[in-house]
Amino acid sequence: SHIIDVIECKTFEDLLATTQPLEEYLANAGCLRPLRRLEDKNLLVDDILMFQVLHRVRGPFERFRDGLRTLGVLDKIKGHPESFRPLLCWSPTMLTADLVDSLFTINLSPVGSNRRHAEEVGTQKLGTILAFATGANTVPPIGFFPQPSIEFLHQEQDTATPSKLPIANTCINCLKLPLHTSYRAFQENMDFALGNTHGFGMVKFLIVSHY
Template sequence: MCVMFSDDFGKVDLYAKVKKVSECTSLDELQQATEPLTDYLANAGCLRPLKGIEDKDLLVEEILMFQVVHRVSGAFERFKEGMKTLGVLDAIRMHPVAFRPLMCHEPSPLTADVLENLFVIRLSAVGSNRRRAEECVVPFWRDYLMDIEEQEGPLTLGGILAFATGANEIPPLGLSPRPSLDFLHDLPPGQGRHLPTANTCINCLKLPLVNNYEDFKDSMEFAFRNTQGFGQE
């Protein structure tokens, strides 16, 4: 289970501290790991004397309950009161399956067509040499997406999206800025394989300019297979 934390520590910092607590193997380690969390534990009502390593699991459970349940209970109750307007809450309770698509996001499967339409292609001026080179590569991109969709293997369309944006599925509110395709025009010739690059801050994937599909496919697969990603498993 992945829980996102938010408080004065910041999401990542608090998650790392609690993870360190959960991995302790001795009482001394546990006491040292909880020391930076003293103020937080006091505010959460989880501060207690630690008498043995067996207290670790109870402490982590209490932190999770505070973050996931107690911390948001007031806002959740107000939300329920609002949903009672015009009988909406009663309708949800009577027909939970019918309301599920409205209340819970279920990502649609990625397809080659979905991924192709997701990216805006940034082409150079019509009639320019750059434009002609780009128009040769765009069909390679489309064919490559179709190949990935049809084949079975470690490479997936979600992996391509993660390479370009950091997300392996399209979020409920979409991606902002909208993902785009650009091209690597200024690479020095003859210096090894030209590989795609990505800037996940602006959701931009830059494609290598090659003369045939096999070279394009080899470059893309080499980059995707040798990219560590964002800690996703």
């Protein structure tokens, strides 16, 4: 905030009024310099940045460096910087459904209550979705082979209208999802498909009858 206050000064008088309450901070930071004109604010900002970014953290950084020298860790970092980069440097991570799911804790109502029943309606559909895609409403002891997968239904050039309903290929455990412009339309079509498909032979009939 000190830097922003100095940068936003429009006149030399504003600069003096802004820096006067900061004299103790500037003195401790080694940034106290005589100001003779408005343009001197740029030099002052450079001094403050140098203190905040380098000088203020130099001591802790040097102690950290000395600690890394223990057992030759610093030499290993210098010799293999890319291997240590994920451990020492932050990098943006692409959000995934699993990552977002791990960030939240679900707080459900007491077991047996009406609220709990309403809250678990979504989880009760998971078995139905799994059965729709694979033919099994629970995970088999040996798992699935092939691994269940999801694809998306796009409008083909030789098709007049894209499918509004999901399609499953249980032979390869593949669930093909339609693309909708709203979540409500997607949910309604998913609920219709899951509620009216009760076997392997029903998928094609369901799609034809829906249209």
